[in-house]
Amino acid sequence: MPTRLIQLGLLVLLQFVVCWGVWSQPALALTDEQELVNEAWRIVNRSYLDATFNHQNWLRLRHKLLRQPLNDRASAYAAIDQMLASLGDPFTRFLDPDQYRSLQVSTSGELTGVGLQITIAEESGQLQVITPLEGSPAEAVGIQPLDYILKIDGVSTTGMSLDEAADRMRGPIGTQVVLTIVSNQTPQAKPRDITVTRDRILLNPVTAQLHLTPQGMPIGYLRLSQFNANAVQELKRALLTLEQSHPVGYILDLRNNPGGLLQAGIEIARLWLDEGPIVYTVNRQGVLGSFEAMGSAVTHAPLVVLVNQGTASASEILAGALQDSGRAILVGERTFGKGLIQSLFKLSDGSGMAVTVAKYETPNHHDIHQRGIQPDRIVPLPPLPRQLMGTEADLQYQAAVEILTQKTVLVGAA
Structure with a gap:
């Protein structure tokens, strides 16, 4: 950084720049390893949710890291790991090139x-x-x-x-x-x-079945296991197919769905909602961003959403949007409570970082991080084999069928 000269009348103030702790020492060119650490530092400095950086002097940490011996790529990676660990955030982490590619694959539909x-x-x-x-x-x-x-x-x-x-x-x-x-x-x-x-x-995340209630009425059962790149297309295709059978309602099963791509959760919410907010995002400046439904829902049939302690992240965004809008009734157990949003950043050498950049709030501005979402109807359920989910042995599913049957009777009576 060059020294600047500022003249005020007859008074001349000379501003010296501290570089590496030495007054007015010229800036030195960074090595490739230092540049990589500096690149990672800048991304976190610009994007990380917590403006206090876990209550530490973030600039001083940069100076400390760059003074370490960084003789090879492994030492640079170790320095970046050290930097991110100081944030105390397990979701903000460094990814070497293999890990970065693997994470991209895990959201693409196969792992x-x-x-x-x-x-x-x-x-x-x-x-x-x-x-x-x-x-x-x-x-x-x-x-x-x-x-x-x-x-x-x-x-x-x-x-x-x-x-x-x-x-x-x-x-x-x-x-x-x-x-x-x-x-x-x-x-x-x-x-x-x-x-x-x-x-x-193989991650085809959607299971779709047409079930019958004890009264013989058709119900669409949709199980969504995660929000990967296939989720929106597969769920929409399944929903349109079920619509041809004119079901009286739907059960959307989000149990043990750990989340995935935020955008997939938003697009799936739009399959059920005509309009209104889906989720608010809050960055470190407190600026609210929002995603909304702005089109036409695929169906307006009654909807019950099944959730449990394994329902997390993008699943909670979807469940919270449907609950707060009054579009769906939630049945099951309190959800996991992961309300932080990470962005994936690629570094110049092919490695990368997942960085917490925001938190989200439901349409009614509920912050669910470490709190989860409380269902409208709590139904405890012991561990159940996957093949029994959505059957008579599944108490949460049976509660959802009961609710849909009651809603259908009430609508018919009206």
């Missing part, structure tokens, strides 16, 4: 591994399951939402980042990984080792 959506529990710092993906090896062996993962192949997960944990669970199809799991739902539960065989997970 390989055990099929777990994971987080770091903010109250305990432990690695925790958001939900197993539908049809995944993890679901097949009985891993449940909110379970803690204590070890991966015998290695403690204490202090392990989300991406390191994901890396350890990935591997060639047919290989095995041993997860040490303890239930968060059962008091005094003991850890147990579960062997999971890795496989390819």
Whole structure:
């Protein structure tokens, strides 16, 4: 940064610039590794939700990092990891080139591994399951939402980042990984080792079926397992197909849906809503952005949405929009409570970062982060095999059928 000369009348003030802690020392060219760290620092400086950067001097941290020996790409990555860790936000994280490509693949509709959506529990710092993906090896062996993962192949997960944990669970199809799991739902539960065989997970996120009520009335049942790049197109196609059978109502099952692409959640809300706000986003300046429904809904038939503790992120956006607008009745259990929005940034060497850039609020301005969404009708349900969801054994589903039947009778009586 050049020295500037400011003349005020006869008084001349010379402003010296501090560079690397030495007065008026000329700026030095940065190495490639320093440039990469500086690039990452600038992205966070410009975009991160918390303007206090976890109550630290963010500029001083930059100077400290760039004074470290950065002799190769690994040391630069370590410096970026150190920088992001100082924010105390498990969702803001560095992704090496392989991790960055893998994250892009996981939202594109296909992935390989055990099929777990994971987080770091903010109250305990432990690695925790958001939900197993539908049809995944993890679901097949009985891993449940909110379970803690204590070890991966015998290695403690204490202090392990989300991406390191994901890396350890990935591997060639047919290989095995041993997860040490303890239930968060059962008091005094003991850890147990579960062997999971890795496989390819094809992510067609929509299950659509036409069901009949005990009175013989048709109901459309739609199960959405996550919000990937296929979700909007597949759900719209399924909804249009079911509409041809003229169902008296719909059940949208968002249980164990960990979220995914924010835009997919917004577009799916527009399939059900004619107009009105869907979600508000709030950045660190407190500026409200909004996404709204501005067209014509595919159907106006009565709607019940099923939610549970594995309903998170974009699923909560959709559920909150439908609940606050009065478009749907929510049935089940309080949702997970992830109300932060991350953007994916690609760095110049092919690595990247996921950075928390905003939080969201429902149309009625409810902040659901760490709070979740309370259903209109609470129906507890023990862990249920996927093949029994949407059947007579599914108490939450049966409650939804009862509500739709009552609404249909009332409309008919009117």
